[in-house]
Amino acid sequence: MNHTSATNVGVVGCGLMGAGIAEVAARSGHDVVVVESDEARATAGRDRLEASLQRAEAKGKIPSAADVLARIRVVTVMEELADRDLVVEAIVEDEAAKTALFRQLDAIVTSPDAILASNTSSIPIMKLAVVTSRPTHVLGIHFFNPVPVLKLVEIVPSLLTDRETVARSRTFVEGLGKEPIDCQDRAGFVVNALLIPFILSAIRMFESGFATAEDIDRGLVLGAAHPQGPLALADLIGLDTTKAVAESLYEEFKEQLYAPPPLLARMVEAGLLGRKTGRGFYTYDK
Known part of the structure; x- marks a missing residue:
């Protein structure tokens, strides 16, 4: 991964938050793979993305919804995340579900440099980091709903996250046109x-x-x-x-x-x- 930007972005979950994160990443030129748990949810996620991007095009915020959609694949197979440089988890706000997912991501994402991020609004990042073999590359990147509209992103390193991971995450977030604030790893973060x-x-x-x-x-x-x-x-x-x-x-x-x-x-x-x-x-x- 070049350390100025993440080119290949993965998102797990295509609900309100996941779809929003996928959209802003694709709008900023990233190649995005979104994973959903089943075909019905994947279809709903695709529809959500398409509707949002068409609204953005109608309002003149983007030149072409089709061009942005072409950079997003919504799939149902976790293994499709293997080549990602940065993966953002945006699934249900449940500690057991998130820790299980981070174990899985750790096994699937091949690059040892890849960043594994959580969009959790309240679960301590340390609990997710310690189930992986790469706690230095795990942190919180917490977006706000609706993601395409709200500028704020909380960046939350754990006690084990290294400085370079934080710097790269900040660069990624700023590249999306967002404004990061630094938070400590305490439940709820700042907001x-x-x-x-x-x-x-x-x-x-x-x-x-x-x-x-x-x-x-x-x-x-x-x-x-x-x-x-x-x-x-x-x-x-x-x-x-x-x-x-x-x-x-x-x-x-x-x-x-x-x-x-x-x-x-x-x-x-x-x-x-x-x-x-x-x-x-x-x-x-x-």
């Missing part, structure tokens, strides 16, 4: 460690009957210039993801402010996950 307790306190305020969801959100939008309120934001993130990040933070710090409120747990159990299911703190047209 979620601040954002999740804020969202949870809004949920507790609503749960206690202190104020309506609309008034809580309107208060933050009009009184603190937030682009959207915390409950609408939780619906956008997904209440299942919000709860998973909260649990990861609570596990790490044992601070009460990170504990998911009972209402959040009940809503997740009921399948009321926010925008993606049509109902959370608000109701959406599916």
Whole structure:
């Protein structure tokens, strides 16, 4: 791998985040292979990418959606990642699933110089690094949703990540037109460690009957210039993801402010996950 840029990029997972990461990499000229777990998900991922790129072309953000799509292959076979210089994992926010995947990537990706990155929003990078034979080349590269729009990327080395891996990752991220910030390997990193307790306190305020969801959100939008309120934001993130990040933070710090409120747990159990299911703190047209 030339150390100025990663040419061959791999992405595992073609959901919202994975598709977004694949899109920005391909838009920046990288050759991208995306792996999904089965053909149905691969097809859904391809459709998602195509729709997003066609929107970008219609808005004049890219000259040709077809040219970008030509640089992306969505496959169902992990072995297709063997020749990649950098692989970003963007699967479900579950520690057991991610560690299993990093073991697999370590065995498949042939170049000893290749970087194995996780897009996790809350799982400590060290837990993923130590299951590989190359912990110096493992780190977090955490994008924000929607990936094509939001500029921020958190770069999270573990205690074992070497400096060159960090420098190469930063170059890659900047090459995508993104702005990296450096974070330490603590659950939640910078953004979620601040954002999740804020969202949870809004949920507790609503749960206690202190104020309506609309008034809580309107208060933050009009009184603190937030682009959207915390409950609408939780619906956008997904209440299942919000709860998973909260649990990861609570596990790490044992601070009460990170504990998911009972209402959040009940809503997740009921399948009321926010925008993606049509109902959370608000109701959406599916």
